[in-house]
Structure formats: structure tokens, C-alpha cells
Amino acid sequence: MDIGKDLLLQMYRSMQRIRQFESRVRDLAMANEVPGFVHVSIGEEASAVGICAALRKTDRITSTHRGHGHLLAKGGGLKPMMAEIFGKRTGYCKGKGGSMHIVDFSLGILGANGIVGAGLPIATGSALAAVIAGRDDVTACFFGDGASNEGTFHESLNLAAVWKLPVVFVCENNGFGEFTPMATVTSVKDIAVRAQAYDIPGHIVDGNDVLEVYRYASEAVARARSGQGPTLLECKTYRWEGHVVGEQAFLGEGAYRETAEIEAWKKRCPILRFEKFVLEGGKITHGELEKIVTETQADLEEAVAFARSSALPDPSEVTDDVFA
Amino acid sequence: MDIGKDLLLQMYRSMQRIRQFESRVRDLAMANEVPGFVHVSIGEEASAVGICAALRKTDRITSTHRGHGHLLAKGGGLKPMMAEIFGKRTGYCKGKGGSMHIVDFSLGILGANGIVGAGLPIATGSALAAVIAGRDDVTACFFGDGASNEGTFHESLNLAAVWKLPVVFVCENNGFGEFTPMATVTSVKDIAVRAQAYDIPGHIVDGNDVLEVYRYASEAVARARSGQGPTLLECKTYRWEGHVVGEQAFLGEGAYRETAEIEAWKKRCPILRFEKFVLEGGKITHGELEKIVTETQADLEEAVAFARSSALPDPSEVTDDVFA
Amino acid sequence: MPQLNYIQAINQAIEEEMARDPLTFLMGEDVVLSAFGATKGLINKFGATRVRNTPIAEAGFVGAAVGAAMAGTRPICEVEFASFFYCAFDQVCNQAAKLRYMSGGQALMPITFRCVYGAMGGAAAQHSETVYAQFLSVPGLKLVVPSGPADMKGLLKSAIRDDNPVIVFEHGGLGRLKEEVPGGDYLVPLGKASIKRAGKNVTAVAIGAMVSKTLKVAEKLAKEGISVEVIDPRTLIPLDEEAILSSVEKTNRAVIIDEGHLRGGAAADLAAIIAEKGFDYLDAPVKRVTALDVPIPFSPPLEKAAIPDEARIEAAIRETVGR
Amino acid sequence: MPQLNYIQAINQAIEEEMARDPLTFLMGEDVVLSAFGATKGLINKFGATRVRNTPIAEAGFVGAAVGAAMAGTRPICEVEFASFFYCAFDQVCNQAAKLRYMSGGQALMPITFRCVYGAMGGAAAQHSETVYAQFLSVPGLKLVVPSGPADMKGLLKSAIRDDNPVIVFEHGGLGRLKEEVPGGDYLVPLGKASIKRAGKNVTAVAIGAMVSKTLKVAEKLAKEGISVEVIDPRTLIPLDEEAILSSVEKTNRAVIIDEGHLRGGAAADLAAIIAEKGFDYLDAPVKRVTALDVPIPFSPPLEKAAIPDEARIEAAIRETVGR
Numbered sequence A, B: 001m002d003i004g005k006d007l008l009l010q011m012y013r014s015m016q017r018i019r020q021f022e023s024r025v026r027d028l029a030m031a032n033e034v035p036g037f038v039h040v041s042i043g044e045e046a047s048a049v050g051i052c053a054a055l056r057k058t059d060r061i062t063s064t065h066r067g068h069g070h071l072l073a074k075g076g077g078l079k080p081m082m083a084e085i086f087g088k089r090t091g092y093c094k095g096k097g098g099s100m101h102i103v104d105f106s107l108g109i110l111g112a113n114g115i116v117g118a119g120l121p122i123a124t125g126s127a128l129a130a131v132i133a134g135r136d137d138v139t140a141c142f143f144g145d146g147a148s149n150e151g152t153f154h155e156s157l158n159l160a161a162v163w164k165l166p167v168v169f170v171c172e173n174n175g176f177g178e179f180t181p182m183a184t185v186t187s188v189k190d191i192a193v194r195a196q197a198y199d200i201p202g203h204i205v206d207g208n209d210v211l212e213v214y215r216y217a218s219e220a221v222a223r224a225r226s227g228q229g230p231t232l233l234e235c236k237t238y239r240w241e242g243h244v245v246g247e248q249a250f251l252g253e254g255a256y257r258e259t260a261e262i263e264a265w266k267k268r269c270p271i272l273r274f275e276k277f278v279l280e281g282g283k284i285t286h287g288e289l290e291k292i293v294t295e296t297q298a299d300l301e302e303a304v305a306f307a308r309s310s311a312l313p314d315p316s317e318v319t320d321d322v323f324a
Numbered sequence C, D: 001m002p003q004l005n006y007i008q009a010i011n012q013a014i015e016e017e018m019a020r021d022p023l024t025f026l027m028g029e030d031v032v033l034s035a036f037g038a039t040k041g042l043i044n045k046f047g048a049t050r051v052r053n054t055p056i057a058e059a060g061f062v063g064a065a066v067g068a069a070m071a072g073t074r075p076i077c078e079v080e081f082a083s084f085f086y087c088a089f090d091q092v093c094n095q096a097a098k099l100r101y102m103s104g105g106q107a108l109m110p111i112t113f114r115c116v117y118g119a120m121g122g123a124a125a126q127h128s129e130t131v132y133a134q135f136l137s138v139p140g141l142k143l144v145v146p147s148g149p150a151d152m153k154g155l156l157k158s159a160i161r162d163d164n165p166v167i168v169f170e171h172g173g174l175g176r177l178k179e180e181v182p183g184g185d186y187l188v189p190l191g192k193a194s195i196k197r198a199g200k201n202v203t204a205v206a207i208g209a210m211v212s213k214t215l216k217v218a219e220k221l222a223k224e225g226i227s228v229e230v231i232d233p234r235t236l237i238p239l240d241e242e243a244i245l246s247s248v249e250k251t252n253r254a255v256i257i258d259e260g261h262l263r264g265g266a267a268a269d270l271a272a273i274i275a276e277k278g279f280d281y282l283d284a285p286v287k288r289v290t291a292l293d294v295p296i297p298f299s300p301p302l303e304k305a306a307i308p309d310e311a312r313i314e315a316a317i318r319e320t321v322g323r
């Protein structure tokens, strides 16, 4: 499958937006400039971007507590996202949701979710809605290796399989659920194997290779759109940062994984790999990449400034939007 | 594996007790002599008996809403069971539980359960207790094909697998959940396949052949007892009666399955097959079988008389046993 | 007007609303054949795409209803027995109820949940709970407890048209209760109580299946000149506080009759409201007639002892009027 | 006496009870490293058999705790955040709570559930609920809401020794609260309220994290001669009605302060009891200071507006005393 230059540039910009956004949010959280629990996805950019690159605007996604990357990859705006994380009225959710609950219906982003495994039935229902409404929109469902042990994983994949719903289940296997190594709580080495329990395709994907993710995603999305039902994709990846920003304060350094392991994965950085690929292939020039990096930095600065200068919600807004 | 005569006779008696007990309970329910929802397991005797024959007294079982057979096979008494189904004070649960909630702790019967899939985590925990207490007791967990679509199935098998717990998961696949054919709501043809999602052994078993069930059960129980972890057994069987006694009244006859299908399965009656096997093999005489049949009939008459003549609970007992 | 029973009223309401809006669909366990009959025959009118038997997987299909609602359709999701909601509590309490608010008002959540609740004779503890009390403290949900066929039709139709998650509780013992039910577009608004019987000595607020029991008691006491005003809130959220309080202002006495439990139940919630906002009206404490605080037992004499009967309702009203 | 904080008190109570009974064990998500620190280090003392990290599968491991308890062990089962109980509601409400009763008293259910609850600053709606109100109407459960380190130790130890399912609610905002905690076998019985401050003008019944806030307000009002009696029920089930009612008999006024919601909350439950059994004592309506009936919002000013603060507590007490 040949991937055009525009798409390559778009993927790169998308990964840069995520990397820079997450790094900045981490720093802001460490500096206590943003409240609440913050989970960042640095190192996992390729799966979010590779999957969403295979989707169109009317397609939908569900995300997780570690959702900034997914949302940005589906087109989420830096400003309303940053403002929401700051708890400002100009945020996507008017400050009511925060980092774990960002939603943008206009982009088909049904939302990050604070409950592990909660996105799977919601994505399944979103796919069901497409069938009911007679549309060919596809829903992509992001979740983690830890979530794959929740009952909702089982119930959702079975339901989507028997009803042949247009959904792509994307397990981002970063090897840990909080501070617990996946192997100690998961009975299989590869989550993709579990597809067999639903008689649907399951694939192990290099989650740090955005192009491989994109190829598998395109196939799964086409399958779903043409009414052949769900696919389970397992993107093997790794989170460079802690489970939650600031965990070192109460766990100490290296409490549950070796620095060497982290360093090894950093060598497999999805962004560096992509740069190497496109530069060696002569597809894209160094200057073009540079331009994207600096443009993104500027955009991010704007977003932070926007968030900082935005007003906090007025206490009187606390009772708005409980009911339609 | 050679099965001794005593065990064969015991298996036959056990199947007879179930068949006769269930038939009688059905008639009593049709005659409105017993209250509540009654689910009988006529036609499914071989799985209950084959599994429990491989267990010892200190081993434990969890059962379902269709649990009479399992409880009888584990040694449940005809009298206290019948009395409970009648709602009498002399019943196993003093009339508080009824058909769907019979328990006998002294026999390791942790209970029938009115919630589909609820037994799986309980059985898993029962197996965990053996590990904590340093005992080698095994727990067998009965559940249906419908229950295999519940999240508790997934969470329990994963947990039992990662902790290598001494539990045997027994799916009695009778082809239906209530009035819904299994194939229309289940993404796999064979539930046993789902064992692959937990990297544990999974076997398809002829659930109407008590000896085959016994052989698979013995292997799975030995495996569990020796610390090698759980096994999933799928016993293919069929329920001759409706999901709930009296369903014809509101569904009409043949609402969701063909009489021909029922007749075909009756030809595969587990009791007739067993009789044919032991008689042809000359292992047991016709007289010996006859004796068991008539003795069981007498025991059952006694049980019904006992239940009928027992007192109903006094209303004042309603507040007993909420807390220890 | 045609006589319909409680189940037929449900069936008619769903049929009318599904005919009205092609984005409305029905899902749940065995909704095609329908054990209780509420959805019988709908498959023939609306086909397999809009009438779906689900696997036995409450979290999965209730969560799917949430996703389907957010994605622009209007699910009617049946959870056979109210206590099976326990298997999908996250989907109802953390997702359906909260996502609109958490998204700053972006999400619409037009889901109607239906379930059978209450003691219906030997169904035992896991099939006899009322459960609505456990949804009362979950902001974002609407709770509907119809006491008869006409209210059922009008309230269920309003629930299906509502853009919020609404849970409709159908009492398992009322199935055959018959009354005249208006045909066609008969809507009962959510949040309006119904005065089932006017009276002046005491206000009896009765919920769901307790309404008919309380009316019988009121009938009996009337003969002795004790005039009982029987109010059916019909919806617990939103609650028609005004109707209840103005009745208490008139009678100066209140009794709550609910099949739920005493501690933490709907009766406690209503009693607290009356005792606070109606404090100056009250000449007697607000009595509660509820189920005993035990799991609902199986054996008939025990079940009867556990849930409110006419004798207990009568005694409570007499005691309250007597003070 | 040594000073311990709330978290250290939990750790000490569990360590002492696990040392005391070899059939006691600990399970939950990340209990080995322990994000909040409550179970830190226990793995080193008791080993991997008795200190178990579970998969993220609440229904599975909570249900396993139920089975383990029925089979003769004594699980201490941690559910990180109270709202994650929604993923295991059947196991708690239909199984743990009911199996003893349904089995006619055969089953013992010695489980201690632990969870963090309440608003702790920007955790948002799915991580800030109080949840205990939803267990109040489930007969068979005991509910413990300790307001400080000493009570935490004594109540948690009693909970672990109790043969019934007990849910202990640990407020996420109290972690660093320090006080003197008796060493060794310090037990606080379940069902005994604690008068945190004696007073005569009004009874303030405060739950969990609301106790310290209410004490501050009482302190302030004392300077103006308004004498507030602050009662901490400590356990909602069993409830020390007598302590609460005799205080109200003395003060003739009551205010309930709870972080849960107004509709269907614990405050409604307590208010209904006081209003009924204390009717003749009351000179003013029982006021409730609770969270607003909205999902708990993320943004600090909104969260602050949603949950009770000292200003609202003070206003409610003044209003009640002023009547």
C-alpha cells in the first residue's frame, strides 16, 4: 500500500502534536498548574495516529484515561483540550470533565473515560447506531492491555462479533496496568489471541511503527465499513512516563520497572523511526519536518497561553447540563 | 481408565435421583404445589453426575438457576432439597432460598444462584481459599452456554489461569439461553475454544455420556489438585423441558424449537445410553438397575411426603440470618 | 376507551413510539419472544434490525445502549429484572448518568431502560428487589414507577421521547391489572404526581404497586370517616414536591408507602423532604411503610411478612391519624 | 501515643490483623506497591500468597473474595475507588449481602472491602463519588465511614474480625490527617457513634470527611455562644440511633452534614429517622448539608461549589438554631 506524501506529513504533524502536547501537559502537571490525575501517552503516538489516519471525520472513536493522543489524532483542537485540562470554561467540557473526560462530538470523539474498559461497550453501541441509522461510519475503540481483562472486553467483542458491527478494537499493549506488569495479571502473552474467542480476526501490530499500524487499521476499517464485522488489533508499545504524572513522588524511582527497559524502548521511538524512514526514502526533506516541529511548537504555545488566559468556570455553572 | 462397578452403580443411582426428582418437581410446579420459578435439568443428568463423580466430599461446587441436578450429584439430600423447593422450614435454607438458591455447606455445595454467571467468580474464590488455607480441595463450577457470554466468565477464567487456581469450569451447553438459540448470541460454535483466550486446556465433551464426562473431569480435577491450574470443559447437551416450568402457558408450544429436535435428543438420553452400555458390557444386571430405580422412587416419595408434611416457616423467622 | 392491562400498555407505547421514530430500537434478552409479553410481536412490525435479542451480557448491551444513544439513536433497552442492573451499574451510574454533564452538555443520552421489579411471589432475593432507591442518588437519571396501565402508557411514551436516560420500573405483580387506557398519543409528563384519591385527614404517598394496596385501605377507612388522600408521585426523579407538600399542608399528616427497604430507601428520601419543607404543616411524624430490611425471602409466608401489606398500611395510617 | 496519619492507621490495622489470623489475606489492584500507601510493605511481611495484585477485573476479584469468604478464609478486598464498585455491584449486592440469608444462615461472609471515596481535588465525576448511599438499602452489608486515623484503625480492625461483609470507606482527602492512635489491639465496635464535641443548642451529625469541617464550624460558633454537639455515627450500618436521638432530645435541633447527594443520600436516611423517632423533640426542621445533585465536576471552583464547605455548614447550623 503506497502512502502519499500529504498523508505522511499529516501523520508526522499528528505525532508531533501529541508528543509536544503530552510533554507540556506533563510539565504543567508536575508544576501543579493543572489539577487532577494526568496520564500521558509519550512513546505511544504511533498507534493513536496510525489508527485515526485510517478513519474519516464521520467515523467515531472511544478513548481511555490516557486519551490525549487519541483525541488529538482524531483532530481534537490544542486550545480547547489544553483549556479543559486546565479546568477552564473555554475547555471542551467547560471545565466539567478534565483530562480523563474530554469529548468532541463534532469530530466523532465520544470521549476519554475514567473507567477502565468502559469504552468498549460504548464503541460497540456507537457501531450499532451506524447500523440502525443505515450509515457506513466505523467506530475505533482504544483500550489498554489492562482493560482486556475486564468483563466489558469480553461482552463487547462477543456482541460486536455476533452482530457483525463496524467497530475496530485497538488494544494498546504498553506492558503495564498502573504499576502491575501485564504478564502477572494476564493469562496470555498476546491479547490478539483473544480474538479467537469471538471468531474474529486478531493481529499483533508493531505499535511503534505508525505505517504498520496504518496498514492494519486500513484493512480493519475497510472490513468493518463493508459489513464484515469487528477486528482486534493489538498494538505493542510502551509508555515512557509513569502511569500517572507525579507517581515518583509516592512510589520512588524505578519502583516497578528498570530504567534500562525504558531506555531500550526510547530507542524505538515512533517519531525517530518515522523520520528515519521518510528521510532515507527521500520522501520528505529535513526542512519539511523541521517546519512541522516549529509550527507545532508555536501552536502549542498559543494553546497554553489560551488556556492560561481563559477564565475559570463560574461556580453558578455547576448545575448546568445535568439534564438535556 | 477402568471404572469399577460400585462407581458405575453410584453414577446410575445419581442419574436416577436427578431424573426422578426433576420430573417430580416439574409436575409439582405445573400443579402449582411449589412457588416461584422452577428450572429443571432433565436430559442433562450426565454432566452433573460425571463431574461430581470425580470430586471428593471436601471438594466444592458452584451451581446455577438450573441447579437441582448438580446439588443432587454432589450428594444433596432429597428431603431437604424438596422441602426447600416447597418453601418449608425443614428445607436446606429454611425456606428463604427456594429452587434457585439451595446450599449445603457440609457437602461443599456453595449454592445454586439466580444470577447468570455469578457462580464463576465465586468458584474461583473458593479455589483461591484452598490455596490460602494450604489445602488441595478442588472446586467445580457449573454454568451454561448463555453464561459464557457474561463478563464474569472472562474475568474468572483469566484470574484462575494467572493464579493457577484449582478450579474446573464446566460449561453445560444445552444450546439455549432462555428462548434464544446459542448461535444467535454467541460468536463461537464451541465454548471450549474460549480456553485459548486464557491459555488453559479446553475440551469438548459429549455431555450425554456420563463416562466420557467422568474421564475428562478426572483429568481436569487431577490437574487442578496438583497445582497445574484450571480447565474448561464444554459438555454438549440439551434440556428436554422448557427453560422454566410452565413456559408453554405464555409462549405456546414449539415457540422457539422444533419437536423433532427435542425428540432427536431424547434418543440420546444419558440414562438409556448408560443402561445400554453396562448391560451390553455385562457389567451390571438388569435387576441391579431395576432395584436402584425402585429404591429411588421410594426415596423420592418419602421426600415429597416429608416436604408436604413439613411446616411453613413462621413469619417471625423473616428477620433471622441477615447478619452472622 | 379500550381496556388494557399493564403489559399491553407497555407493548402499545413501544409500538407507537417505534412507529413514530425510525431511530428508536429495542434491545434486551429475549425481547423477541418476550417472557412477560411486553414486547411480543414487535419483531413482526419492525424487523430484526430494530428488535434485537442480546447475549446475556448486561454490562455489554447496556453500555452499547449508551454508545448508541450518544451516536444519535434512541434505544429502548430492557433489563429483564431490576436486580440485573447490578451487572451493568457502571454503565448506568458512571456512563449514562454522567456523560452529558462531564462533556459539558455535548452528549445527548436518549435511552429508555425498562425492567421488572418487586416481589411477585416466590422469586426470592435476587429477583424481587425494587432497586430504584439505589439510582436516586445518581444525578442524571430519571426514575419512573407507573402504578397502572394508563400511567404506564403515558409515562413510557414520555420516557422514550425524553433526551435523558430514564429508567421505567414495571412491577412484576401488576401484569394483569386492567383499566381504560387512552389510545394514540397519550402522554403523561415526567415530574407530575397524580392524586389517585382526594382526602383531608392524611396524605398517603404510595409508590408503584403500593398505590392499589393503599387505595383499598383508603376505601376501607373512608367508611369510618378517615379521609385519606392518596398521592402517586409517578416519577421519583423528577419529583413533584409541590403536589406532595401542598397535600401535607392540607392534611398535616403524611405516610409513605413503598415496597423498597426502610434504610436508605425511597421512603426515607420522601420523608426527609416532607419533614424538612413541610415541618410547619406536620402534626405527626412522617411514618414509613416499607419492606423489612432483609433480602426478600422465597417462602410465601416469609415474603408476605417482608413486604408491606394492607394491614401494615392501615395500621400506619391509623397511628398517624390518631396522633 | 504515636501520631499516625489516616493511611498509616489503615496499614497498621491490616498488618496487625493479618499477623493475627493466617486465613486473612489481601487482594486488589496494585495492593503490592499501593498507590495511596495503605498497603505498602505488607508484601514483605506476608508474602505473595497473602498479598495479591489482581487483574483489572472488579466483578471477578470481588466475586472471588465472596467465594473465598464462603470457603473459610477472610479476605480484605481493596476496590481502589468507591465508584469502581459499580463494576462489581452484583457481587456485593446480590451475592455478598444476600447469600447468608438465602442459605438460611449457612454462609459466613467475613469480607472487608476497602475503597477510597469522595472529592479529592480534580478527580472528576467518576472518581469522586461517595457511593455508600447506594449500599444503605442493601440488607446484609455493614458500612463504615471513619473520620480520622484512630477511628480508622479501631473500626477497620473490627471490620476485619466481623463475620459479615463490611465496606470501609476511606476519604481520599484525609490521607495526611494525623492524630494519636493507640498501638496494639485497639478496637472500635461497629454500631457505636462518637460524640466528637459536646454541645447543647444543636446536634450536627457529620459523616466521614465532613466531621473535621463541622468541628471547625462548631469551634467558630462556640465563640458566639452557639453550642454545637458534633456526632460522628462512624458506621451507617449498624447505626447508633440511640446516640443520635438522645442528642436531639437534648438540643431539639439537628443538621446532617454529608458529602453524598441530597436526593436518596445518607443524609436523607438519617433525617427521616430523626424526623420520625425524634418528632416530639424537634423545634426546627432537620436540615441537610450535602453535595449538590450533580456529578462531581472537575474544575476546582466547580468542585468546591458542588460539595459542602464550612460556609454552607455554618449557614445551615445558624438557620436551624435561629428557628
Ligand SMILES: Cc1ncc(C[n+]2csc(CCOP(=O)(O)OP(=O)(O)O)c2C)c(N)n1
Residues within 6 Å of the ligand: A065, A066, A114, A115, A116, A117, A143, A144, A145, A146, A147, A148, A174, A176, A177, A178, A243, D029, D056, D058, D080, D084, D087
Ligand atoms: C474499572 C476501573 N478499575 C480500575 C481503575 C484504576 N485504573 C486507572 S488506569 C488503570 C490501569 C489501566 O491499564 P491499561 O488498560 O493497560 O491502560 P494504560 O494505563 O496502560 O494505558 C487502572 C487500574 C479504573 N479507572 N477503572
Ligand SMILES: Cc1ncc(C[n+]2csc(CCOP(=O)(O)OP(=O)(O)O)c2C)c(N)n1
Residues within 6 Å of the ligand: B065, B066, B114, B115, B116, B117, B143, B144, B145, B146, B147, B148, B174, B176, B177, B178, B243, C029, C056, C058, C080, C084, C087
Ligand atoms: C445476570 C442475569 N441475567 C439474566 C438472567 C435471566 N436468566 C435466567 S436463566 C437465563 C438463561 C441462562 O442460559 P444458560 O446460561 O445457557 O443456562 P441454561 O438456562 O441454558 O441452563 C437467563 C437469561 C439472570 N438470571 N441473571
Ligand SMILES: [Mg+2]
Residues within 6 Å of the ligand: A144, A145, A146, A172, A173, A174, A175, A176, A177, A178
Ligand atoms: Mg497498559
Ligand SMILES: [Mg+2]
Residues within 6 Å of the ligand: B144, B145, B146, B172, B173, B174, B175, B176, B177, B178
Ligand atoms: Mg443454555
